[in-house]
Amino acid sequence: MGFDDFVRSRSTGLLRVAYLLTGDRHAAEDLLQEVLEQMYVRWRRIHGAPEAYARRALVNRATNRWRSRARRPETPLDAQHEQPGPDHGEDVALRSAVLDALRELPAKQRAAVVLRYLDDLPVHEVAAALGCSEGTVKSNASRGLERLRQALAIPEGVER
Amino acid sequence: MTDTEIRDVLNRAAGDVSPAPDLLDRVRAGGRRRVIRRRTAIGGALAVVAGAGLAPLARRGDGPLPVDDRVRGDLAGDLALVGRVRKAYGEGTRVRWIGRTPGGPVAAVTGPSGMRDGYDLQSFVETVDGELRPVDGATLVPEGTVQPAAMLAGPDRDVLVVFTGGSDVMFSGEYRIDAGGRVGRTFEPLIEVDGAVVRPIPDPGRFVPFALRSGGSPDKVWLANMHTVADDGSNAQNLMPERIDHALPGRAKAWADEPTGSEKDWWDVGAQQAYLDPYGYHAWTGPTQWRLSGSTADGRRLVVQTLALDGRARAFWLAAPPGEKPRVNYLGRLEDGLSSDATDGFGLAYPILHARLPQELGVAVAALNCQLLFRVRREAWLPVAGSAAVIPAAATELEVRPRRGQAVRVRLP
Numbered sequence: 001m002g003f004d005d006f007v008r009s010r011s012t013g014l015l016r017v018a019y020l021l022t023g024d025r026h027a028a029e030d031l032l033q034e035v036l037e038q039m040y041v042r043w044r045r046i047h048g049a050p051e052a053y054a055r056r057a058l059v060n061r062a063t064n065r066w067r068s069r070a071r072r073p074e075t076p077l078d079a080q081h082e083q084p085g086p087d088h089g090e091d092v093a094l095r096s097a098v099l100d101a102l103r104e105l106p107a108k109q110r111a112a113v114v115l116r117y118l119d120d121l122p123v124h125e126v127a128a129a130l131g132c133s134e135g136t137v138k139s140n141a142s143r144g145l146e147r148l149r150q151a152l153a154i155p156e157g158v159e160r
Numbered sequence: 161m162t163d164t165e166i167r168d169v170l171n172r173a174a175g176d177v178s179p180a181p182d183l184l185d186r187v188r189a190g191g192r193r194r195v196i197r198r199r200t201a202i203g204g205a206l207a208v209v210a211g212a213g214l215a216p217l218a219r220r221g222d223g224p225l226p227v228d229d230r231v232r233g234d235l236a237g238d239l240a241l242v243g244r245v246r247k248a249y250g251e252g253t254r255v256r257w258i259g260r261t262p263g264g265p266v267a268a269v270t271g272p273s274g275m276r277d278g279y280d281l282q283s284f285v286e287t288v289d290g291e292l293r294p295v296d297g298a299t300l301v302p303e304g305t306v307q308p309a310a311m312l313a314g315p316d317r318d319v320l321v322v323f324t325g326g327s328d329v330m331f332s333g334e335y336r337i338d339a340g341g342r343v344g345r346t347f348e349p350l351i352e353v354d355g356a357v358v359r360p361i362p363d364p365g366r367f368v369p370f371a372l373r374s375g376g377s378p379d380k381v382w383l384a385n386m387h388t389v390a391d392d393g394s395n396a397q398n399l400m401p402e403r404i405d406h407a408l409p410g411r412a413k414a415w416a417d418e419p420t421g422s423e424k425d426w427w428d429v430g431a432q433q434a435y436l437d438p439y440g441y442h443a444w445t446g447p448t449q450w451r452l453s454g455s456t457a458d459g460r461r462l463v464v465q466t467l468a469l470d471g472r473a474r475a476f477w478l479a480a481p482p483g484e485k486p487r488v489n490y491l492g493r494l495e496d497g498l499s500s501d502a503t504d505g506f507g508l509a510y511p512i513l514h515a516r517l518p519q520e521l522g523v524a525v526a527a528l529n530c531q532l533l534f535r536v537r538r539e540a541w542l543p544v545a546g547s548a549a550v551i552p553a554a555a556t557e558l559e560v561r562p563r564r565g566q567a568v569r570v571r572l573p
Binding site: 004007008011012015016017019020024028032033036037040060075094095098099113114117118120128130131132133145148149152 | 167169170172173175180183184188237400506529562563564
């Protein structure tokens, strides 16, 4: 698959991952573009598994973004975090609740949950994306899932 | 909630996000800029249009020079060729210079930008396999003006064509790193012939060693097709140098008053022109660029920094009390014993920085996404918080554990 085909066929899926990793649509778009630019430069070196490479780069960069935000209190996450408008319906309320819940997770747990349950990846592929062992993925996903369940237990205005 | 419900919730939350229609164009343009990013880009004078789809800025000020409609160059009288150049570059093209080169006829042209009123695109048309072709990329100039620009012509890209645009242009064949880690160059004036200079150069290989400097404003000379040298695929073997600013433990007191303005630049070697190459052309490759900031045992501010240039990196350290201007001290090139290469379990190579500082200040160590431990002789291993640190000067050995793959031990001389 050529680079152009890869971007055309996989950018929507990757953007969805980036969105849940960052909690912000614009940040997700920036993040995806950065990662794809990086891949464009290295395309000949990325043999056979561009999507795995993209996931790993997304996770790393998303983690760094959250870290740098933590170092810069003048740009708190809340200010950039998308909030539902009054008339966007239940999906927007659900989105807000999920993003809030994901935001409360440690970065590794968040990434494990998103890749495992949004992207439906097997454990070994999540491990490759996170650069950790499969056991770590399982524990991160399990803990993240538990916290997510707790956080989403009573989401106001959300109908499941 | 069941796992299925969690999947459903996440899918609904991710919902309807979709990439911008022009994502691919932006990625390709941005990727190109990443590969061939001139060191002087910050505050730079030229804005490059790599393909269509960008809306760059061109600095005015004194700006590019107004130009008449005369076609210059030794092929200016070949009206048929001039006509073919116009046709090759598109409607509204003005040929500013056209001449013979060892790589075939080359022309400097301007044409309507089509994207911003009052601005033209300036570029080149070259000869490839006997056909006239516009080079990939253009620079935006105020309408009716030109600026100095250059391109690498010929199948081996070993012919430098400099369109002076009426400015004095200086040439430097190569750069050197002096004993202080600064970039040194010697410039000589180029003698133009009817608007341009055509000069054979050594095969540039993967990197462009020369630099061009204009006597006008802007003083940078745009090199139109550097990517044909630097982006031939071989650069993909290198990793882009990511810059990581890392705060060391105990930093807070010495840096309580964070420097601002020019004082901030005192503490950032990457902001000091002498250590860069403002008029050169460099591939944006090399090992991770670290900037570790902390404090010494006696309360001075301390910075250890690496700067990448053409795939290599230099290391520096600075120390001074708050408010005082630090001296930039050069530790050397990373390949000269300040760094080791290792490969993680994903098969990716990664560099390990291990630069011993003088005055018993310690050893600066760093390896991206790795756990670091050190020990003194045969004593117990002590972990380091984070991927970078300045460990005690007594440390004799470093252990680096990547997230996947075997740990690597490095003796610290």
